[in-house]
Amino acid sequence: MIREVYRKNMAFELTGLYEASTKDQLHNFLIQLQHSSKRFSSTKAPKNWLDAFQLLMQYIDGLKNKKKKVIFIDEFPWIASARSSFLSAFEHFWNTYCTKRNDLIVVVCGSAASFMINKIIKNKGGLHNRITHKIRLMPFNLQEVKQFLLKKNIKLSNYDILQLYMVMGGVPYYLNHIKKGESVAQNIDRLCFSDHGALVDEFNSVFQSLFSNSEVHQRIIRALAKVKKGVSRKKLLEICGIKSGGVFSKALNELTESGFAIQNKAFSKKTKDSLYSLTDEYSLFYLKFMEQHKG
Structure with a gap:
């Protein structure tokens, strides 16, 4: 979708490598930069992400046209591993370079929902309140x-x-x-x-790929699949057999943000608590029919 919309304005595109080392990610960055401009054909792979973004700035500065320039980073979480320092370097690149230009559009995507929600959308560091637009891709009707x-x-x-x-x-x-x-x-x-x-095997695969520590997410989904109507947070905790706390709240929020569950306000005479329901059709079908067939 991003490639189609910004086809005429794409200045640089980078797609992360799954479970690759920082060295390989940096090498991949250089390959994409060399693909974008022959000026970097003899450039050696950068040693770190600060150096990599410095090269990217040099490349962007060399583009003399005045039209909008799009930088697209796909599978962002795959690049931003814990020890890569990619996220901090990207924050620095955005705050010291991108914000000073009015011709840049930076688009980041990622299939790892936990990372995108907690590290990008709800970032409390250098990217806090830096997002211009969020694209929440929902399933087809x-x-x-x-x-x-x-x-x-x-x-x-x-x-x-x-x-x-x-x-x-x-x-x-x-x-x-x-x-x-x-x-x-x-x-x-x-x-x-x-x-x-x-x-x-999609049920286990999708949760493991989207969410870190996905066991809690799966327990919540299994609990929601057992009730026909919406269930309160308190009741959901009871069904899951989980104590209330940050881990449960984080997982429940990620599931609603990702479209697996929905939170509805209940303004009945008895309660004003939110009610949660399972909205992912495949998960419900898997738990009702497929799982027992596999067993």
Whole structure:
């Protein structure tokens, strides 16, 4: 999406390497810089991220056109490992260089929800209150699912689309596995119940990739799947068997921020507590049907 929107203004793009060393991340940075400009063809890989951003500043300064210039860093959390000092160097780059220019747009993305929420959106350091816009990508609604499948030349009835939605929601990655020529039942069976189905192990994988210490997140999701209506925070703690505290609050907040759960205000005569509900269709389907099949 970012590449499509900013295609004509993309000045520099960097995608982090999964579970790579800082040395490899810096080498990858240099490769992308050399791809962007031949001026850096003989440049050696920077030793640290402060040096790397210094090179990036030199590159941007050399762009003489007056149009908006986009710097896009994808999979930001993969680069910003605990000992990499990437985050502090990025903060310095933003505060000392980017804020002094009116022609720069910096876009950062990441699949690790915990990091993006706590280290970027709720940053209390150099990036505090620096975010101009947040893009919260929500799943497709039913109409958008229909349009998505039509683009793939897959024509299904509204009832069939509803059945698919109850299994995998509106997540494009899941929907992309739907095959033309198979019935809804055949698609679901292949994806969710065959030995090597694309969604068979997705439940554990998605939580481990999105959230650090994802055990608490999974316990909350399992608890929400057991109740048909919204549940209060106090009741949710009881079902989970977890003591109230920062770990639980952080996990619950991350789940609502990421669209797995929703928080609704309950203004009944008996209570004014918020009620939490599970909104992720795949998680509910997995816990109700797939998990017991695997067992």
